[in-house]
Amino acid sequence: MRCFTVLGPSQTGKSTVVEKLGSLEGTPRKSSSPYGLNLTEFTFGNEAWCALDAPGPNEALAHAQHALLASDACILCVSSAPEEAVLAAPYLRIIEASGTPCILFVNRMDEPRGRLRDVIAALQDYANHTLLLRQIPIREGDRIIGSCDLISERAWRYREGQTSALIAIPESVAEREHEARSELLEHLSEFDDWLLEELIEDREPPSDALYAISSRVLSENRIIPVLIGAASHGNGMMRLMKALRHEAPPVGVLRQRLARAGNVDENKLTAVSFHAYHRQNIGKTVLVRAFGEGLRQGALLGGSSLGAVQDPGNGRSGSAIVPAPGDVFATVKSDHLPVPSLLTSGATVAPPEWTEPPTPMLERILVPGSERDENKLSETLAKLSETDRGLVVLQEEGTGAQLVRAQGPVHLRDLCRTLSEVFHIEVTDRMPSPIYRETIAKPSEVHYRHRKQTGGAGQFADVKLSIRPNERGRGFTFNETVKGGVVPRNYIPAVEAGAREAMEKGPLGFQVIDVGVTLFDGQHHAVDSSEHAFRTASRMGVRQALSEGSAVLMQPVFRSEIHIPSIYSGSLVQIVSALKGQVLGFDRDETAKGWDIFRALIPGGALDDLARALRSATQGIGYFSKTFDHFEELYGKEADAIVRAHGEAGVAH
Incomplete structure (x- = not known):
């Protein structure tokens, strides 16, 4: 089985892309995780395929990261509007950090929202890899009616509900096609001496040779090719699937990459666990991709016996199911398998550093609806944090209440729903109390x-x-x-x-x-x-x-590192000032193109406001980490209100 992930911002048509790809040559089988990861199995070109449709919200970025652990390649779905390119920045960041070969697909090209070259230029601001355009659109007035392939130099006219029709390259795009093809060949020649010689000698390289070079440079993760289409109409789907089939590397390349990252003997790397969730009356379900032979129920994996092996498409399990190398399968009663992790028969190995999710910014106390659920809540949150690395579970200082750090309000809402529907624990949430101190003057x-x-x-x-x-x-x-x-x-x-x-x-x-x-x-x-x-x-x-x-109230001050695309850096000075923080400066993020790290001192009582303001100002992309720095004096009405509220809370308790 060959496996790829489709990821990208919300509203870019990822699920439609997966549905259309899976339906090209038959009927796909789909299964879903409560965390929003959809798994679609289908057949194309007499090969078995598995598409992992990663959830789009930035709060679910961890699940997209982990899906890449099991993927030979990925499709990054983006908008056709240049001003929305920044929304793809977090995904380009994790794709490049993971080393996963990527095809960028500009979707919804049937909606004229800007020039394609502007879209690519805007996206290039966030990619270290060259974004290499492989197709150009054919326009008829304001409508895009087809595309021209820059390697084969063939033109195709889109047909609703049918495969595209081969046509002659229209004169209106001939000049643009020649210009774009020259640029394509120039970039490819940077990775192939033979092609460079052909271009120097002014010889026209054959299409077969160009496809072979394209396949190699994608497998080596040297470039990101760009294809276009409109999934809702089926436009560009066959070309996209053929690119995956002929150019995406086989599972052995993924195994080598993960073995190097985890410092594991490639021959001993048996599988990778990449997703897990809890189901009512069933328990923990772990999704695994096999690299080795003989992974059946009872086999040794991760240092213990593998539980029941299931077909994720139909949920059936049995000892007769033996996943082949490359297959994705589910397993229950395998609680010893951490997620995500690299797996040998005798041990579990920590995943690469790039799988670490963004620091959660939203802190809340979860209050159980009944005393009976207090102990149960603590145990359940510990279980959930094992399957959701974007969630951090702690205890509130002073009260010992259950404190959770979530990626955002949607993540918190999903957590509360899981507690209710799967574990039958009803909770409400409240803000944690900032940690104040006092001293004498x-x-x-x-x-x-x-x-x-x-x-x-x-x-x-x-x-x-x-x-x-x-x-x-x-x-x-x-x-x-x-x-x-x-x-x-x-x-x-x-x-x-x-x-x-x-x-x-x-x-x-x-x-x-x-x-x-x-x-x-x-x-x-x-x-x-x-x-x-x-x-x-x-x-x-x-x-x-x-x-x-002369007692004086002391408020905590945290040193915050705010990670944002550079275009938003200017707005942060005003945000920090409004929160009575102190700007320390900012630097370019050396690990991610187009990103800045903005440093500031923020009062502890303003961190929740910072999270809200940051989500609003950066369309949900920005995030921050914090470390305690010092306590400082707080006077006036604000201090009086805090002391009064603390006293009232003490009386209430």
């Missing part, structure tokens, strides 16, 4: 005596403490300068412990940071003093001093 001293008599031995401890602000980032410090044994040495650790306990919650209700405490005097009693008494005296004394030390 001025030093103070306190004298605190703890005395308690309850019969028998009493409790006595007397401490004199100075409390002062520390420089930012230094945290809590403790020192002692007592003389003459007024506080015995064995009680001083208890004084420090009491001071640390007082830092757990300050007068504003938050953890106290960047404060220094010094024990400089005190008294003890030979009978009634104890570690417990000095610990209590220290804790109560420090609390009193903190309340007198």
